[in-house]
Amino acid sequence: MIVVGSGAGAMTSAVVAADQGLSVLVVEKSDKFGGTSAISGGGIWIPGNHHFAAKGGKDSHDKALQYILAAGGGKADATKVRAYLEHAPKMIRYLEDKSRVRYAVAEKYPDYYQHLPGALPGGRSLDPELFDTSTLGDELDNLRRPSPSTLLMGRIAWTARDAHVAMARERGWRLKILGLMLRYKLDFKWRRKTKSDRRAGLGSALVCALRASLMDREVPLWLKTDFRELVLEGDRVTGIEVVREGRKMTLTARRGVILGAGGFEQNQALREKYLPQPTQAAWSATPPGNNTGAALEAGLAAGAATDMLDWAWWAPTIPVVGEDKPRGIFAERAFPGAIVVNSLGRRFCNEAQGYLEFGDAMYKDRAATGGGNVPAWCIFDAHFRFNYAMGPLMPAQIMPDGRLRREWLGSVYWKADTLDSLARQIGVDPAGLADTVAKANEYARTGKDADFGRGDSVFDRYYGDVNVKPNPCLAPIRKGPFYAMRMDAGDIGTKGGLLTDAHARVVRPDGSPIEGLYAIGNTSASVMGTAYPGAGATIGPAMTFGYIAAHHIAASA
Ligand code: FAD
Structure with missing residues (x-):
């Protein structure tokens, strides 16, 4: 069996397949293993997981099914969702029993859509335990290192x-x-x-644990091996063509090929072809150059159906001079005292909502607001700056402006003594901004955001400041100097891809499977439809369908 890619889903499938007695090869195009999974939070969203149950938490298959189907925008396929809910808890228990992967439950991390039936206020998201990287020996040099944003x-x-x-x-x-x-x-x-640090956390801990588990099983992982095309015999996929360190090779996979090669977020031409405009690969928080859609194009050439190619796992990002990719802004939008406005100086959504919905609003609500939301501008004052982080700016009490890199002023953040002058610097309507800030300050006083309900839901409040009353997500903006940071319509991977069935087999437009071909992670169209139901809803399914695919291949001799 050949696995293309070395993200969390790909390596999970390789671990399971090796345990099933298959001879496995993992091929990875870059000179580092781990993909976006390695720089991620490593969270996995697993309804019915044993960690939550062990702490007395209550969850049910039916509740989770109801929730995902309600959230999925009519795009979540009930059969596949059922397969996910059945196998996800088994997958994580399996890995914890048989491999070096370890998780703990993030009991307080709420599902993202608290208003939907079946949502839980916590318990479905799992967080990797720290991993001692010395276990990897020299292989540690080949790890895709985590972003500084994910490290203290x-x-x-x-x-x-x-x-x-x-x-x-x-x-x-x-x-x-x-x-x-x-x-x-x-x-x-x-x-x-x-x-x-000797220890790895988050996504780095996850991929290190999986890599060590592959080493335990002596499963080869070839770096610098670029998958180009599928090899077919009749209707069946029997191998792949790769370029390994400049040399073209054909590799045979008698039992099956699993495409776990990520999405197409790093391919500007495919972004322009499929995603809403404007769009830039440079706005993606994923490793530059990694996921360029080769697996999608190979699947299409083999006759595969696709779905949701116009969707990404949206997340607003902030470009940082001196770093190779922008930073995703996940938590900071909920901190009290920062608002996000468009070119008219108007807010256009609840800033504290999930990152997927925030990114979607940057495109969708453009018509409603009449202003350009791409880019949007995050505005805050000296009080916020002193107390809270925003992207690469650590709170000023730890990192005052004088200690920030000089070239960041005017590229990463803008600063002025008055809101009016700040607005003029960044090309936002000053009168609109003044009006919006006055309103936001009144909402902070009453604790009620009459426009977008920020801070109303348990999810919004998860990253609010518990010491701020009456609403932990709302605080006034009034103490100069004032700051602005540019937010682009970024992503943490694309969400659409090859259409698969409940066994992770790639299917044709008529629903028939392409024998020998499987797709997982962002190479496949998400099982979650257009939703992001909770923290870990991309890697959880990637690993689960990797687990399912490996079992299916092993069973279909
Ligand atoms: P990847 O992990 O990117 O793996 C794909 C691999 O395939 C790459 O190594 C790539 O180089 C390789 N590849 C590509 N093309 C080829 C080719 N032609 N030949 C060979 N190899 C190829 N999601 C969560 O669920 N939980 C989180 O906590 C979370 N936190 C995140 C935090 C950040 C900062 C970011 C950026 C993302 C986060 N995400 C999170 C999203 C998540 O990381 C991705 O959606 C997920 O890792 C994608 O997994 P994948 O296996 O599809 O792709």
């Missing part, structure tokens, strides 16, 4: 649960940070070797 102070590994305590400024957050910093500093042996 750009360097120290933490779990999403730790990060939440700090971001929501829960009781004891300073002690928590101090503890993490001390653990890092006191690891003298590792400090002598490198500035990187």
